[in-house]
Amino acid sequence: MKVAVLDKNGKDTGRKVDLSKDVFGIEPNNHAVYLDVKQFLANQRQGTHKAKERAEIAGSTRKIKKQKGTGTARAGSIKSGVFKGGGRMFGPRPRNYSFKLNKNLKRLARRSALTMKANDNAIVVLEDFTIDTPKTKEFTSVLKSLGLENKKSLFVLGDSNNNVYLSSRNLKGTEVVTNSELSTYKIMNANSLVLFEGSLEEIEQNLSK
Template sequence: MKIAVLDINGKDTGRKANLSDDVFAIEPNEHAVYLDVKQYLAHQRQGTHKAKERAEIAGSTRKIKKQKGTGTARAGSIKSPVFRGGGRIFGPRPRDYAQKLNKNLKRLARKSALTLKSKENAILVVEDFDFDTPKTKDFVQVLKAFGLENKKSLIVLGDSNKGVYLSSRNFKGSEVITNSELSTYKILNANSVVLLEGSLEGIESNLNK
């Protein structure tokens, strides 16, 4: 699949980039996409939630009233969950939310996500660029050239680029990553995916192993 290569000003350079059909034009597997996104979101959970249960509450173990003759329900401990300040019944405990998926399924999910973006014409290929001095203003100007200043966008670099990364850090509407950090969730979460020329080879290599 051929796609025009744009320059930093959003103009057509006259060159074409070849996007592999094995990555950008497959039959999307929606279940694989679902599983990969589910795993990504699960991994964002810290799992540090904790509530004290009955045995962990500090308090007297004295029986608070006699068993019979009070006209109310029997009660043995002030730490009972039925009283204010008592323990919580089946409260949350720290746990790991990590899920396992095999590598082939994750590659299929990412290729499916890229294919869906390709069908929506939401993929742009831009020649590699850099900033001499990191400035958010310069980065926003680039996004304006592509009409993305008011949309969520994902910029994919070939290699780590400190100038571009630092320039984008204060702009919440866009995220800059390298091709090795590409994930199904990030692809689908963006309105447009901007691939720098230098990232194409790495993306195709990573997803066609």
């Protein structure tokens, strides 16, 4: 699959790059994508939720009424969850939501996500550029040139470029990452995937193993 290389002004440079079929042209595995996205979101959860249960509530331990003869249900403690101010029954406890996936499945998920974007013509290959000083205005002009001003977009850098990253940080819906930060969730969450020309070789090398 050949894709034209654009410059930061959105103009065709006259060059084309060939996207690897092993990375951008496979049969997508929807379940692998689902699992990888699920793991990513699960890993974001802090799991610090906690509610006090019956044993943790401060209150009297006396039996609040006699066992029989009241005509109502038996009750042995004011701290029971059926009474106002009592403990919560089966309340949330701190836990770790993360789980593991093997490397081959995660690699398959990323290849599947990239293939889906390629099939939707949602991949833009951009000529490598840099920004002398961090300026949001300059990065906004790049978005306008590419027609991505009001779309969720993910820019993938070939090498770490701090000025480009800082220039995009204040823009809602736009994210700049390096190859090592590229995840299935981020690919699927973006409407358009903008690959810097220098990032292609490393992406294909990492995912074609």
